[in-house]
Amino acid sequence: MPPARPHKFRWSMFTLLLLPAAATADTLAEDSVKAGIILNFAKYTEWPGAALAGDSLRVCGLGNQPLSGKLAQMQGRQVQSREIQVRILTRADEWRDCHVLFIPAAEKQRGDAILRALAQAPVLTVGDSEEFAQSGGIIGLKLRAGRVRFDINLAAARKAGLSLSSQLLKLADTVQQ
Secondary structure, rough: OHHHHHHHHHHHHHHHHHHHHHHHHHHHHHHHHHHHHHHHHOOOEOOOOOHHOOOOEEEEEEEEOHHHHHHHOOOOOOEEEEEEEEEEEHHHHHHHOEEEEEEEEHHHHHHHHHHOOOOOOOOOOEOOOOOOOOOOOOOEEEEEEEEEEEEEEHHHHHHHOEHHHHHHHHHOOEEEO
């Protein structure tokens, strides 16, 4: 049965070549969903009047390409009659200029420092790690049974002067008071 071996080898190589592509496709789809969810979070959040001076809503992300570049695709969309401006941040002095700040799991090392710096700033912090909301972030994204879910830290939102819609609170897995 010599022909069977090359055939099996080709299928194994084909499978190995497809696995990274499938994983990348899953990540891109998940990141696209997360970006859409962040957009909806902005729709169901109220900022103090002084925080929304101007006609734009600044959605910021940390890292090179937050959510595989899907966050940047929100540029120019409308939320609460305001045009979204997407910014990719590298410096700590820029964090307070945001209305929404996405903190990816890759930035977990700096996460606590970021949350302390923004504790009373009117910035909706959204993180991509399991314990983000428990650590003082406002909304923590997580993956459960293949679906993107989230937890809310209502105390952190209140401390930041933000009001979250009751509809948003109903959709959360947990709401930490």
